[in-house]
Amino acid sequence: METKVNLKGLPQQELEKFFVSLGEKPFRARQVMKWIYGKNETDFNRMTDLSVPLRSKLSEVAVIKSIKLVERLKSKDDSEKFVFELEDGERIESVFIPTKERQTLCISTQAGCPMGCLFCATGKIEYKRNLTAFEIIDQLIQVGVFTGMHGYISNVVFMGMGEPLLNLPAVVDAIRIMLSDFGFKMGARKITVSTCGLPEKIRELADTGLRVKLAISLNAPTDAIRKRLMPATAKVEDIISAAKYYAEKTGRWGTFEYVLISGVNDKIEHAKKLKELIEGVPAKVNLIPYNPIPGVQFKPPDTKTILRFQAYLFENHITAIIRESRGQDILGACGQLGQKRNSPL
Ligand code: SF4
Known part of the structure; x- marks a missing residue:
């Protein structure tokens, strides 16, 4: 012991x-x-x-402990997935996404995830536990060391395995180390916490005074569609109200992540409802074409449908950006973490 x-x-x-x-x-x-x-x-x-x-x-x-690297997979698009084993044998994943402008690391906050979002592979594996602040911050150290970028990773996104706001104390401790002059000296604007939308926890994060960026995985303009995709989460109106609180309290713009799924949430009527819902919230929309995972019947929309959805939002003065998903070939793209590589796609 x-x-x-x-x-x-x-x-x-x-x-x-x-x-x-x-x-x-x-x-x-x-x-x-x-x-x-x-x-x-x-x-x-x-x-x-x-x-x-x-x-x-x-x-x-x-x-001074370290988490153990057990697998490293490089994508043809240069992103890399790192699989780490923790002391109790649990495995977590981090994804390093380099571009010309920035070096981004996507990190995990839980082993598994209890939220069970239908479009997400992590939601399908059994939830085990929250990670400690050590297990969160060490992903940043280890990926930095293994990529030769220690101290040069410019951006961190809490978008890996798990719902960060269900592990808020450890996430806050890890963020404080990222921001500290004796830690990673990062700017709060370089750190994004992504949540599936837990209104009370969003308010709690706002009240910490950390002023990091917030990304809300919204994915649906109505409660009915959202319940189908994300059965464990809150009402859309409560989420929007918490998003407004966050923006007012921190002075930060946020993003709404919207995974586009063919025939589910990709029609113009959905774009219209989305516009009505988020009008007046200082945030932009990231449109993410669905990344297929085994055992789920969803499909991404065709390009024409995606562009039509984006154009509608633009015409209505909402900034909407189509996000390319990197690391699909290593199962490192959005919603794919936690899958075994031999799972049939
Ligand atoms: S999308 Fe996020 S909150 Fe939902 S199951 Fe996946 S990891 Fe959990």
Whole structure:
């Protein structure tokens, strides 16, 4: 049974308390954070700005853990999927998406997901548990190290496996480390939390003062369609009201993600209802043609239908962008995480 404290993933304040409990000054926390997040150092003996007695003490009572990479898959479009195994044997996935302008990492927050959205492969695997802040932040460290981009990943999106707002305390701790001068020094605008739409939790996130970007996976302009696609989620009106609260409180524009599924939510009447629903909310719409997953009958619409849907929104002064899905060949695209590669498509 592990009795040593894992220092990776501890919020700065807790790390300071830890050092005070050892009879040290709180600033030791900042020194150690720089080693952990800036240099990916896991050996206290190599932390040369700590005294030798403190290094030995830390080796006795603390540890800096890492999640274990078990699979790495590169797509022909250059995105990469990383599969990590956690201490209890659970597996999670992260997707690295490089472009000329930015290096984006899509990270997971839960092992499995309890929300059961019909168009999503993660919703089909059994929900196991929330990830710890350590397991969340270490995806950023490990992918950075394995891609040679440690410290240079510019954007993080919480769009991997799991519903981040069901794991808000750990997500908030991980974000604080991303933002910290002693962590990853990222700007809040470079971090996007994506949710399937949990109104109370959206308000809670707004009240943390973190001012990260918010993406709401809306996918339906009416409760009836939404219930069919996302049985566990809230009413659309309550979600829109929470989105407005978030925008007012943080001053940030958000996005509504809308997975277009042939014959389900892709008609002009749906675009019209969507427009009526989100009018006045400072947000744009990302249109994502559905990525097929095994055992689900849905299909993506044809290109003409997608363009018609987008054009309607544009004509009605709503910014709508069609998102190309990257990493489909490695099952790393939106909605595909958690599938085994030998699953028939
Ligand atoms: S879309 Fe998100 S919330 Fe829904 S099942 Fe998939 S991971 Fe969970």
